[in-house]
Amino acid sequence: MQDNTVAIQLKSITKTFGEVVANKNVDLTVYRGEVLSILGENGSGKTTLMNMIAGIYYPDSGEIFIDGEKASIHSPKDAFAHRIGMIHQHFKLVDVFSAADNIILGEEYKGFDIKSEAERIKEEHSAENAAYAAYKPEEHTGVLAYLKAPKYHSEKETKRRIAALPFEKIAKRIKFGWLSRNRADAIQSIANRYGFEIDLKKKIYDMSVSEKQTVEIIKVLYRNADILILDEPTAVLTPQEIDKLFAVLRRMKDDGKSIIIITHKLNEVMAISDRVAVLRKGEHIATVNTADTDEKELTEMMVGKKIDLNINRSEPHDVEDRLVVDGISATNHDGVKVLDNVSFTARSGEILGIAGIAGSGQRELLEAIAGLQRIDSGDILYFDPTKDNEKIDLRAKTPVQIRDLGVRLSFVPEDRLGMGLVGNMDLVDNMMLRSYRNVKHNEADEKKECESDTEKVAEAVSEDSSAAESSGGKKSDGKPNKAKEAFAKFGRGVANCASVVWSSIFLDRKSPKNLAENIVTDLEVVTPSTRTPVRRLSGGNVQKVLVGREIAAAPTVLMAAYPVRGLDINSSYTIYNLLNEQKEQGVAVIFVGEDLDVLIDLCDRIMVVCGGKVSGIVDGRTAEKEVLGKLMTNNSGAGVAADSVGEDLQ
Amino acid sequence: MTNVLKKLKFESPIHISKRTDIPKWKTWLIRGVAVLVALLLCGIISSILSPGSFGSFLEQMFKGCFSTPRRAINLFEETALLLCISLAVTPAFKMKFWNIGAEGQVLMGALLCATCMKYFGGKVDDGLLIVIMLLFSVVGGATWATIPAIFKAKWNTNETLFTLMMNYIAMGLIACVIAIWVPNNSGTVGVLPFGNFPKIGKYPYILNIIIVAILTALVFVYLRFSKHGYELSVVGESVNTAKYIGINVKKVIIRTMILSGALCGIAGWLIVGGASHTVSTEVAGGRGFTAILISWLAHFNPIGMSFTAFLVAFLSQGSSQAASVLDFGGSFPKIITGMFFFIVIASEFFVGYKIKFKLRKRETSKTDSPSADCESEENACGGSDDDGIGVVIAESQSEEEIVLNSTETVPPPQRTSESIQDKEEVEA
Structure with missing residues (x-):
C-alpha cells in the first residue's frame, strides 16, 4: 500500500561522539505504508541514526522533516508526539507488571487549553443555537428524534460551562490517574486489529521473548505511532515467530504505517522490506528497491568490497569421543528445572551446534560443563587425549579443579563483558584472567x-x-x-x-602482554593499545579478544555461546574461521548459535534443545531449517500455535 | 513568535559531551584549578564574615599548619592517621564491598590496644608491650571487619548497613569498658603511662608517620602487583567473571575484609599508642568516614590518597586556626571543609565531560540526555552526580525561556516539566 507521501525525511544528519563520527551527512526518506530496512555492519551508525529519530540522541547538525514539517525531536516524548515509536533491541518493560499496565505506563495526560476549549464551547453552543433556531420539530417524529433534536443553550449556561472548565480539567486529571479495571479492553482492540496473539493480563516475567516483543510493539501502536522503528527484532525469535512477526508487520504496512527495521540478516531484508538503505561507516551508501537487488549486491554495498559468504566446512577427521554428557539435570535458583536429562557427545575434530530458542537451557548446559552450574544428576565425562583417553569425571568440580585435572576446556560465554572479560580492565589484564594463577x-x-x-x-x-x-x-x-x-x-x-x-x-604481566600483542596482530583487533580498557572496543573486537584468549589456552574442548551475536559480517566470518581452524586441529567445538542458516552451514551435527530437553540431534549436512524450527518449539504449546499460524499464512 | 520561541528553547549554546580520553596533566590541571577556586571562595566567605579578612584568612590557614615545627608535625600526623584508615577501606572499596565501618574497626583496634596498655603495662617491657598492642589491635579491627564479611559471603547481607551498625556496637563496647574501668562516672580513662611509642628525634609522632609511609607503599604494591590485588579487583568489577575464571569469591571477600580490618586496627594502635595514649568513644573522631571520602577522591590510588589526606588535614587544621584567630566560631572549619570538597568533587564533572559554548552560531545543538550516553557506553557512566548536573543545566535553561515567553498562547513545545504546565494554567 505504498503511496508516495513522505512520512519522514532526514537531511544531512551528522552525529559525533567525541572524536567518533557515528553518522555523517545521512539523507534518508521513508514513505507512508512501506517497510524500509536499514542495513549495515556493526558500528555503521544504524542504531545511532534511529535513536536520533526516536529522540534518544539529538543530531549535531542536519534536519528532520516529519510530514513535510521541520521537527526537533529531543526526547522519546517528542518522538511520540510526532507519532514515532521505537522498539529497542533490549526490551524496556517492567517485569512485575502485566502486559496491559506496561502498555499504558508512561502515557501522557493530554490536558486541554482552557482558553481554546472555551472558544470551542462558545462556537459549539452558538452553532447549536443556530441549528435550534432553524429546527422544525414537525419535520421530525418519534422518540429518537426528540433526543436528537438540537437544544438551546442560554448565554448563562455557556458561561457556566466555561466557568466549570478548570474543575473539569482537574477532574479529568484525577480520572486519568485512576486505573480503570477494563483498561485492557482498549488495548485488546489494537491487538485484534493487527492480529497479535497476546494475553494482556499476563505478567511480563511469565512471558517469552516474542511475547515481550509483542507487548513493546503494541505499546508503540497504543500511542498512535505511525512510524515504527524496530531494532533487530528477529535476533531473538524462532523462524516460526519471525513469520508471525512479519505477517503483523505487513498488516501494519497495509494500514498505512511506515516501518523501519534494522537487521543484519539479508534473507529477512529480502523477505520483508520494500526498500533497503545501506549504511557504511556512518555514511549513507544507497537506498535501493528490494526487488531490484540481491543479497550479494547488498553485502558488497555494506562491506565495501566483495566477500565470500560461504563457510568452508571440512570433513571431520580423527574423530574421537572427547566429552560425554550423560543425562544431566539442573535446577536454577527459583527451583525451575533448566536442564532435563540432557545427553550428548562432543567429538574431537567436529563442530557440534546447539540450536534453540533463547533461554532453553543452552547457557546452563555450557555452564554445567564448565563447572559453574550445579547439576542435580547425570555425569559429565572427559576423555583426556594426552593420557590415552583416560576418563575424567567433571561432575561437581569447580573451574579451578577442572583445570588442575589437566582438562583443557575453553569457554566463550554469552555475556562477554559481564563474564568473559572485565570491561574496565585493559587487554593485558584481561589476558591474565586465565593465566594469572599459574606459577611460571x-x-x-x-x-x-x-x-x-x-x-x-x-x-x-x-x-x-x-x-x-x-x-x-x-x-x-x-x-x-x-x-x-x-x-x-x-x-x-x-x-x-x-x-x-x-x-x-605477584603478577606476571609480561607473558599476558605478549599474548595480547599477538592477538591484536593475528586477529586484527582494532584498539589504540593493549592498555585500553576493553569496554572501549567495539563488539567485534571485544569478541576477538575473548575468543583469542580462549583459543590461546590450546583447548581440547572449545565451547562458544552466541559468539557472533551483535557482530557484523566481517567479524562473524573471522569467528567462524577461527572455530573451523580449531576443529581442524582436532578440538571438539561446541557452538551455541541463533542463526539457523549459519548453524546448518557450519556445524557437523546440530543438537536442538527446547525447554531444557534435547529435542533432537541432526546431521548438519542434511539438516533443514524448518525441521530445526519445529524441533526448537517441540514440546511447548506456543510452538504448536506458531506452527498453525505458519500454515495459515501459507 | 512561535518560531522564535522554538529557537530559543532548543538551540542552547551549551553543548555537553562525554570525554573519552583526557590527558593526565589536564585532569590534574582541572583539579588544581578547583583547589585554587575553592581557596578563593573560602577567602571570600571569610571576608564576608569579617570584612577585609581575605588576606589574613589565607595567611592563618597556612600559619595554622606550618608556622611552627610542632604544628607541621601535627599536620603530618593527622595526615598519616587519615591515610592509614583510607588505605584500610580501599581494598574493600575496590572490591565494591561498601565498608563504612572503618570507624568501628578503628575503635575496636583502639580499645584492645588500650586494654593491653592497662593490663600488661608495667608487667612487660615497653617494646614487647607495643608489639602485643599491635597484635591485639590488628585482631580487634580484623574481627570487626570479618563479621560482616562472613555474613555477606554466606548470606549476602547488605554490608553497608551491617558495617554501619557495627560502628555503634563498637562505641557501645568502649563506653561499657570505660564505665567498668572508671567507676566514678567521669567517663574519661586518663593517660595510660605504659606502651607509648618512643620519640624519634625531637618530636613525637615521627614513628606514626614512618609506619604509615611504609604501609602506603605496601598497599600500593598489594593492589597493583599482587595476585590478591588482581583477584579483588576482578571480584569488584564483575562477580560473574570472577566465578567464570574460578576465583573463590567468598574467600576473596573475607580475606580482603580481614586485611581491611587489620589496617583499621593498626590505625587504632597508632592513635592510642602513638598519639592519644588513652581511649574514648571519640578516639576515632569521625576519621573512619572522612577516610571514605579521601579514598574515593583519589580513585583508590594509595599515592593519590596521600595527597587528598594531606589536603583534608590541612583544611581542618588551617581553618580551625583561622577560625580561632579571626573569631569565627567552631562551625567555620566545617563550612570551609564542606565547601572545599563540594567544589573539588564538582570539578570531576569537567574531567568526565566536555563543555562547549557556542554563543555566536544559532545552529548548535543541545546535549544528549545523559542517560542515553549511559546506554551507549554502559560502564562508562561513573559519577551519577555528574549526570545530575548535566540535566540541571539543560532543564533550568528551558524553563527560563518558557517564563520569558509565557504570554504566548501557543503551548510550549514538548519537553515541558510539570511546573511549566502548572504555570500555564495560572496564566489562563
Missing part, C-alpha cells in the same frame, strides 16, 4: 629442583663433615670445593625458591 612453568620445575638441591646440600654438608671427621682433616683439600659448590647450588636454589614464592604472590 620453568620456575615450577625449578621449585622441585631447588627442593632436591637443598637435600643435596644437606647431604653434601653432612658428607663433608663426616669425611672431615673420619679423615681427621687430612683429605680436606678436595672436599671443601664440593661443599662450596654445594653451597653455591644451595644459594641458587634459595634464589629459585624465592622467585617461585615471588611469582606465586
